[in-house]
Amino acid sequence: MRPLTDEETKIMFEKLAKYIGEGIKDLIDRPDGVYCFRLHKERVYYVAEDIMLKATNVCRENLISLGVCFGKFTKTRKFRLHVTALDYLAPYSKYKVWVKPSAEQTFLYGNHIMKAGLGRITDNTPKYQGVVVYSMADVPLGFGVAAKSTAECRKSDPMTIIAFHQADVGEYLRNEDSLT
Known part of the structure; x- marks a missing residue:
């Protein structure tokens, strides 16, 4: 589990912007806490920061999932949204x-x-x-x-x-x- 690089963030945000436009700001700046995107096994997860900090105690090999999977990076480094992100795309x-x-x-x-x-x-x-x-x-x-x-x-x-x-x-x- 690691933060996204600048290039990965740019690719993912471009894909999200096709669906929610300026709503990306609302995903990150939420009134109920701090949320972030993390990469684990080529999948991008949207997770609360306090849960992410607790997950650092788990070994990477034993960590299956964390938060909500927004999508994954393909071998050609393109980002593909998963249906699991639908609950966050729909309101925005x-x-x-x-x-x-x-x-x-x-x-x-x-x-x-x-x-x-x-x-x-x-x-x-x-x-x-x-x-x-x-x-x-x-x-x-x-x-x-x-x-x-x-x-x-x-x-x-x-x-x-x-x-x-x-x-x-x-x-x-x-x-x-x-x-x-």
Whole structure:
């Protein structure tokens, strides 16, 4: 467990900024305590500083996880967000997509969102912007990337992909081995 280097921090914050923009400040400067990001076995964890200090007493080989896993660095040093970060992305997300109840299950199986399954989309969502996907009951289901801007969505046909799938809560069941 170690602090992120400047390069790793920059890469991770650029990825987070696609989804929450200036909300990154709110993640770090919280009124309920000091929180930080730590790297352990190529995974980035978001953890309270007091818990992190207690974890220093545990041997690195015996430490499995610490705090909430936000994602991991690939071998090519790219950062990939995990679905475990969804609870922290959803409150601060700038751009949102709501799916119809009939399309929720297909999204939770790992498929992209089609225009036919689109319930609503945040106004002025740019193309290729990170979006958090919600059900029509405002329950966060996952996140992805907008394939079309809001203006393009209005003109597209029902079988057009509106948002590319990146992660969903169904991964807790499908990929439970790789999430820790």
